[in-house]
Amino acid sequence: xxxxxxxxxxxxxxxxxxxxxxxxxxxxxxxxxxxxxxxxxxxxxxxxxxxxxxxxxxxxxxxxxxxxxxxxxxxxxxxxxxxxxxxxxxxxxxxxxxxxxxxxxxxxxxxxxxxxxxxxxxxxxxxxxxxxxxxxxxxxxxxxxxxxxxxxxxxxxxxxxxxxxxxxxxxxxxxxxxxxxxxxxxxxxxxxxxxxxxxxxxxxxxxxxxxxxxxxxx
Amino acid sequence: xxxxxxxxxxxxxxxxxxxxxxxxxxxxxxxxxxxxxxxxxxxxxxxxxxxxxxxxxxxxxxxxxxxxxxxxxxxxxxxxxxxxxxxxxxxxxxxxxxxxxxxxxxxxxxxxxxxxxxxxxxxxxxxxxxxxxxxxxxxxxxxxxxxxxxxxxx
Numbered sequence: 001x002x003x004x005x006x007x008x009x010x011x012x013x014x015x016x017x018x019x020x021x022x023x024x025x026x027x028x029x030x031x032x033x034x035x036x037x038x039x040x041x042x043x044x045x046x047x048x049x050x051x052x053x054x055x056x057x058x059x060x061x062x063x064x065x066x067x068x069x070x071x072x073x074x075x076x077x078x079x080x081x082x083x084x085x086x087x088x089x090x091x092x093x094x095x096x097x098x099x100x101x102x103x104x105x106x107x108x109x110x111x112x113x114x115x116x117x118x119x120x121x122x123x124x125x126x127x128x129x130x131x132x133x134x135x136x137x138x139x140x141x142x143x144x145x146x147x148x149x150x151x152x153x154x155x156x157x158x159x160x161x162x163x164x165x166x167x168x169x170x171x172x173x174x175x176x177x178x179x180x181x182x183x184x185x186x187x188x189x190x191x192x193x194x195x196x197x198x199x200x201x202x203x204x205x206x207x208x209x210x211x212x213x214x215x216x217x218x
Numbered sequence: 219x220x221x222x223x224x225x226x227x228x229x230x231x232x233x234x235x236x237x238x239x240x241x242x243x244x245x246x247x248x249x250x251x252x253x254x255x256x257x258x259x260x261x262x263x264x265x266x267x268x269x270x271x272x273x274x275x276x277x278x279x280x281x282x283x284x285x286x287x288x289x290x291x292x293x294x295x296x297x298x299x300x301x302x303x304x305x306x307x308x309x310x311x312x313x314x315x316x317x318x319x320x321x322x323x324x325x326x327x328x329x330x331x332x333x334x335x336x337x338x339x340x341x342x343x344x345x346x347x348x349x350x351x352x353x354x355x356x357x358x359x360x361x362x363x364x365x366x367x368x369x370x371x372x
Contacts (some may be wrong), residue, residue: 018277020261091327102278124327129258152328156343214261216219216273 003034009069015111019051019111020214021101023090023127023135025154028120030140031164032153032198033062035206036117040071042207043113050113051076053097057119078104087126088121094131101131112215123152136206137161145174155183155197160209161192166201219263221273222288224295229285229297238287245356247295248287249276255342256301257282266296305331305338305366306348315360322352338366 024032043050054077055060063079066072078100082089089096101114116132118125127135137158139147142165148155156160161183164178169176176194183192191209195202211217227234241247246269255260259277262299274282282298289296310316319337323330328348329340341349345365354362 020275098278126327129256133259133261151347213263216221216263216275 012173018102019105019114020134021114021116021132022040022210022214023116023118024138025087025090025118025125025127025135025158026138026162027122027140027143030120030138030143031195031197032117032120032138033065034215035046035136035138035162035164035195035203036066036115037069037071037212038197038200038203039115039207040069042146042203043210044072046211048113048206048211049108049111050115051078051111051113052117053078053100053104054078054117055080055082055089055097055119057082057084057086062117066203076104076108082119086121087124089129090118090131091126094128105153113210121152123147125152125154126157130202134159134210136160136162137163138162140168141174141176141179142168142172143181144172145182148179148186149184156186159190159213160206161187161190162206164196164197164201166194167185167196167199219271219274220289221275223275223277225276225280225282226287226290228283229287231287234287234290237290238297240294241293244293245295248289249297251299251301252282253301257300270296272296278296284322293294303343306341307333307364307366308337308339308352308361309335309363310337310355310361311359315355318355319352319361322355326351341365 024036026032052066055061058081060079063077066077067074080089080096080100097116105111106113135158137154163180163183166176180192180194193202193205229235229238238247248266250264258281260278261274263273265271284298284300286298288298308319310319323334323337331338356362
């Protein structure tokens with residue numbers, strides 16, 4: 001996608017730019033992997049050449065799930081085992097993830113987008129901009145409608161906040177509109193998108209946000 | 219939309235400075251203002267002071283900096299200006315409070331600098347958002363705080 005934009009713009013010397021790198025973080029069970037499973041076909045359908053790096057504590061569970069999904073060439077999925085607090089390998093010392101991304105870029109020339117999925121963490125989790133250019137934080141309705149009010153750094157600082165599992169709101173006593181309003185309230189002008197990763201609702205909007213922010217779609 | 223995939227040099231490099239000086243006479247030097255919190259991004263889209271929407275897509279071994287020249291041709295230049303970083307200056311009342319303050323700053327993963335007996339915390343949001351995280355240290359007057367002029371912090 002970016003190559004097409006560049007050739008249209010006729011910008012002189014050939015590009016040295018490497019793949020865009022985005023992060024997807026959030027608490028355990030909020031739906032990060034489910035969101036990625038939905039995003040892969042949507043982004044592929046838009047012609048985006050992508051690969052994924054997953055992070056787990058002491059296993060490769062999320063990577064294996066994606067490799068088995070049939071949605072993506074298993075070779076395009078790498079796993080990093082954090083071994084300790086998941087945020088340490090996406091923020092304090094992202095070396096392992098940077099290396100995994102570099103390896104994938106070397107293996108797949110023409111790669112346009114690398115998605116780094118964090119291990120499930122807490123509301124304080126944030127990504128280093130040394131690792132990613134832009135990042136999403138995923139929370140879910142069933143985690144409680146008080147999560148935005150807790151003003152965790154993940155919720156406040158991410159470039160896009162995704163509130164997932166909207167279908168569960170009536171079953172867990174959550175007023176979705178109120179939760180979204182509070183989320184937007186604590187994030188100033190930064191965007192919030194509601195999704196149901198099971199049905200795919202809202203996933204196109206997330207893909208739009210990614211393509212616009214780092215692949216420079218209109 | 220213009221896509222910028224490399225930094226051409228620094229605005230004070232001799233040859234570049236000469237060309238910029240010439241272009242400035244023709245009001246042909248545009249500025250891309252980047253908040254200090256965004257300067258580590260390799261990719262972003264932004265609107266220049268002159269109103270042009272641009273996309274930055276640098277390779278992983280390049281980062282933006284104040285004075286980075288992104289465009290330099292016969293009739294136009296684009297130079298980066300990084301917004302200044304504000305710092306919250308915290309001084310604990312005594313050693314015990316200083317220990318507690320250090321614990322909080324580490325536990326909260328704040329970006330800090332040391333300045334003698336003061337702890338400087340990089341401000342990426344309102345001051346009150348930081349003070350409230352310090353709980354009783356702030357509410358009981360066990361530390362003093364002030365916002366440091368960015369120039370003084372360097």
